[in-house]
Amino acid sequence: KAGVTQTPRYLIKTRGQQVTLSCSPISGHRSVSWYQQTPGQGLQFLFEYFSETQRNKGNFPGRFSGRQFSNSRSEMNVSTLELGDSALYLCASSMQQETQYFGPGTRLLVL
């Protein structure tokens, strides 16, 4: 069974731009969670989607948003990028509340 895939793997943007990241979960997994990983803050929860509905949200500004499609694939969007948004963005999939399996992440650099 294929693992979690994320695209793109690397991205460079400038301040003020917006970015969309994509995540394809493991087949059969309906829950997708997103995390931001930085050296200073570690791994922080962004939000979780299940059956196209956002069920939970972390403490991030409204510039961070996401959605999930009927095939469980998910996207997250960051608008009006700031330098501090530079991070590794990770998505994880699971079956309901079971173990989360992570993708390789998207490395975002904001200049």
Place this chain on the structure above:
Amino acid sequence: GESVGLHLPTLSVQEGDNSIINCAYSNSASDYFIWYKQESGKGPQFIIDIRSNMDKRQGQRVTVLLNKTVKHLSLQIAATQPGDSAVYFCAERGAGGTSYGKLTFGQGTILTVHP
């Protein structure tokens, strides 16, 4: 608030030794705990998990111990190998609706295994 913290940020061991990585958590309502391994340039890789109704669980070369009295979690790696070198994270999941899809991670411990 909720937090999961590690006592030791770095750990160096010799190949063949046993390694123990510790983690303290603060949310007594957490019902599920996971250990992940993250190698450079990769996403976290699942190692082992344990539910709050257990105090020990064993996998291949790894054992997780949970002490709910003192809110402490540990990961034991037997016969540590150079390929075990990575950052190890503990994570907890709270109970209830606010826990949907949310894991709270510790800061991580860097494990270095010397040949």
